[in-house]
Amino acid sequence: MTSSDKTLKIYIPRDAAAVSVGADELVSAFEAQAATRKLAIEIIRPGSRGLLWLEPMIEVATPEGRVAFGPVEEKDVASVLDAMVANGSHALRLGVAEEIPWLKKQTRLTFVRCGVVDPRSVEDYIAHDGYRGLARALTLDSAGIIADVTTSGLRGRGGAGFPTGIKWKTVADTKADRKFIVCNADEGDSGTFADRMIMEGDPFVVIEGMTIAGIAVGATKGYIYIRSEYPHAVEAMNEGIAAAKRAGYLGDKIRGSAHAFDLEVRVGAGAYVCGEETSLLESLEGRRGIVRAKPPLPAHKGLFGKPTVINNVLSFAAIPFILDNGAKAYADYGMGRSRGTMPIQLAGNIKFGGLFEVAFGITLGELIDDIGGGTFTGKPVRAVQVGGPLGAYFPRELFDTPFDYEAFAKRDGLIGHGGIVVFDDTVDMSKQARFAMEFCAIESCGKCTPCRIGSTRGVETIDKIRRGERVAENIAVLQDLSNTMKFGSLCALGGFTPYPVMSALKHFPDDFGPVPTRLQAAE
Amino acid sequence: MNAAYEPNAYESWSADRGTEIIESLSHVEGGVIVILHAMQEAFGYVPEPAIPMIALARNLSRAEVHGVFTFYHDFRHEPAGKHVLKICRAEACQAAGGDALAARAEAKLGVKFGNTTADQRVTLEPIYCLGLCATAPSAMLDGRLVGRLDEKRIDALVAEAQR
Numbered sequence: 277m278t279s280s281d282k283t284l285k286i287y288i289p290r291d292a293a294a295v296s297v298g299a300d301e302l303v304s305a306f307e308a309q310a311a312t313r314k315l316a317i318e319i320i321r322p323g324s325r326g327l328l329w330l331e332p333m334i335e336v337a338t339p340e341g342r343v344a345f346g347p348v349e350e351k352d353v354a355s356v357l358d359a360m361v362a363n364g365s366h367a368l369r370l371g372v373a374e375e376i377p378w379l380k381k382q383t384r385l386t387f388v389r390c391g392v393v394d395p396r397s398v399e400d401y402i403a404h405d406g407y408r409g410l411a412r413a414l415t416l417d418s419a420g421i422i423a424d425v426t427t428s429g430l431r432g433r434g435g436a437g438f439p440t441g442i443k444w445k446t447v448a449d450t451k452a453d454r455k456f457i458v459c460n461a462d463e464g465d466s467g468t469f470a471d472r473m474i475m476e477g478d479p480f481v482v483i484e485g486m487t488i489a490g491i492a493v494g495a496t497k498g499y500i501y502i503r504s505e506y507p508h509a510v511e512a513m514n515e516g517i518a519a520a521k522r523a524g525y526l527g528d529k530i531r532g533s534a535h536a537f538d539l540e541v542r543v544g545a546g547a548y549v550c551g552e553e554t555s556l557l558e559s560l561e562g563r564r565g566i567v568r569a570k571p572p573l574p575a576h577k578g579l580f581g582k583p584t585v586i587n588n589v590l591s592f593a594a595i596p597f598i599l600d601n602g603a604k605a606y607a608d609y610g611m612g613r614s615r616g617t618m619p620i621q622l623a624g625n626i627k628f629g630g631l632f633e634v635a636f637g638i639t640l641g642e643l644i645d646d647i648g649g650g651t652f653t654g655k656p657v658r659a660v661q662v663g664g665p666l667g668a669y670f671p672r673e674l675f676d677t678p679f680d681y682e683a684f685a686k687r688d689g690l691i692g693h694g695g696i697v698v699f700d701d702t703v704d705m706s707k708q709a710r711f712a713m714e715f716c717a718i719e720s721c722g723k724c725t726p727c728r729i730g731s732t733r734g735v736e737t738i739d740k741i742r743r744g745e746r747v748a749e750n751i752a753v754l755q756d757l758s759n760t761m762k763f764g765s766l767c768a769l770g771g772f773t774p775y776p777v778m779s780a781l782k783h784f785p786d787d788f789g790p791v792p793t794r795l796q797a798a799e
Numbered sequence: 800m801n802a803a804y805e806p807n808a809y810e811s812w813s814a815d816r817g818t819e820i821i822e823s824l825s826h827v828e829g830g831v832i833v834i835l836h837a838m839q840e841a842f843g844y845v846p847e848p849a850i851p852m853i854a855l856a857r858n859l860s861r862a863e864v865h866g867v868f869t870f871y872h873d874f875r876h877e878p879a880g881k882h883v884l885k886i887c888r889a890e891a892c893q894a895a896g897g898d899a900l901a902a903r904a905e906a907k908l909g910v911k912f913g914n915t916t917a918d919q920r921v922t923l924e925p926i927y928c929l930g931l932c933a934t935a936p937s938a939m940l941d942g943r944l945v946g947r948l949d950e951k952r953i954d955a956l957v958a959e960a961q962r
Contacts, residue, residue, distance in 0.1 A: 293934045296946030328933035466889030469930040504873050505929055507942060545832055545871030548927060562831035564870040580829070622933060624894030629933030661890055697932065699894045711890070715927070
């Protein structure tokens with residue numbers, strides 16, 4: 277502990293968002309600077325803490341804790357390194373990372389290690405309370421584990437909000453020669469990146485959650501279906517699985533127990549609809565991602581016709597905390613029937629965008645104005661879309677809506693996967709409605725008519741409205757079409773596309789009419 | 800990940816190599832998509848003769864494999880340009896001014912989305928969300944991610960792709 281004490285430990289995120297704004301280049305720049313100065317440094321690549329407007333946010337270990345700097349550009353490297361060595365001031369110095377108010381205000385249960393640990397190291401995961409949930413699960417029987425998950429109140433974080441414990445119990449109670457655990461990591465909603473961040477920043481929490489699920493329901497094989505747009509997450513999960521296997525946390529006898537569990541990553545191929553669970557199962561089986569009619573439920577007949585637990589990444593990632601700290605510790609957070617925390621993603625035209633994990637119940641207004649700081653363009657917020665391309669657009673009048681499954685449903689919206697996309701006053705809402713229909717038309721699997729045909733007719737009808745052709749009649753057609761899609765579609769793609777369309781029409785009626793007139797009026 | 804940043808040098812199609820890929824993945828349950836990915840990784844696209852070979856190996860009809868191949872946006876039936884520039888067109892990037900930058904890239908390259916420049920240098924494609932929604936607008940050039948795009952950065956990216 278003499279020479280190594282002098283080694284400067286620098287943390288540069290490997291998260292894709294940090295990489296997209298230059299984190300990899302910073303690694304080379306720091307190495308070059310250190311070599312010139314003959315300075316001993318060690319660079320560690322954690323995930324991101326989620327303060328994405330500050331990325332690349334880098335940290336240095338000091339006696340006071342990890343001190344952050346950001347956003348750091350290549351030109352800043354020399355002076356930042358000076359400040360690191362001297363533990364002195366710098367314009368980009370943010371202080372001890374954990375003390376940054378934006379981070380301190382959060383309740384990090386799922387993302388507690390993200391941005392902190394080295395995602396390639398099982399040892400680091402364990403050193404930060406990892407695998408304690410599994411250790412406890414191994415002392416319980418199936419019913420004991422499922423009781424904890426049920427009591428915690430955890431609901432599917434993919435968007436549907438179905439109680440996770442009930443899903444697990446159904447699979448546990450179904451007899452079969454093989455059962456499967458499937459992790460839905462096809463995070464296709466624009467404005468969402470929590471799955472990506474946790475997979476890149478703390479892959480073991482997902483692995484641990486899936487392993488506990490396997491033990492609970494009696495499944496020995498799990499698949500993680502990750503979209504191809506996430507190459508960094510694919511790499512992180514593959515490395516995590518390999519490391520967990522080496523350490524005896526996956527494989528034949530998990531930690532010397534009688535339980536076997538193995539994991540495999542499968543990569544999607546650019547179809548949004550594969551985020552729908554039955555379409556995902558079809559895709560995993562190597563087929564077109566065509567939605568299946570339910571029943572049978574995947575819990576009864578899922579992957580390869582066997583009982584299958586299929587949950588979102590964030591649902592699995594919540595499990596280790598629940599098993600480790602008890603169901604009550606999780607259920608103590610939240611409001612109404614929405615228990616625990618939600619990793620909310622603030623995106624689009626927002627000043628302080630990133631991942632904000634907080635108990636359910638915070639209002640939309642607090643999230644956008646107080647946490648998010650409004651738009652980065654400095655213009656007024658006009659609309660926010662919550663819950664991805666299938667989520668409703670809310671105007672400022674609805675900013676008192678608390679983040680809660682039921683509260684959003686009551687206002688014809690949905691929280692979905694917790695993504696919020698902010699738009700300023702330059703947004704054209706009939707254009708956004710048109711995009712929702714167009715996206716549905718591109719991504720429809722084609723199985724049911726309301727979605728396949730309705731979306732194309734929807735684009736045409738909105739085009740007519742925007743051209744000023746018989747506007748009132750065509751708005752009536754659009755409403756009728758949306759109703760047909762909402763109630764007649766087989767899955768959420770066709771069924772929820774009307775949410776952005778109808779909410780845009782309802783809250784921003786002035787945007788639905790001939791474009792030239794509107795633009796003149798605005799000038 | 801550095802290998803992915805380089806413009807890809809692909810193998811040229813041979814039936815033997817195709818067979819080798821199919822056989823190396825014979826243990827993968829429900830593995831048609833896995834094989835199609837492997838084909839595209841090796842050859843840069845999925846050559847037409849590979850389809851009946853996969854069908855035979857997997858005891859499927861040629862139509863079924865063709866159906867899978869055509870369902871997914873990722874799979875190409877012909878080689879892409881030397882560089883592939885994917886620009887995110889989804890809502891978060893739209894909110895951050897992505898539409899104007901996308902139009903700028905189209906104008907600079909002289910092609911519409913979904914097409915390759917006449918000199919076969921650049922294929923321009925839309926992508927629906929890279930998950931970089933708080934560092935929007937974003938794009939991916941040959942596997943390299945670029946966020947916080949503005950006019951200057953998109954111009955540099957287009958110029959890099961054209962090189």
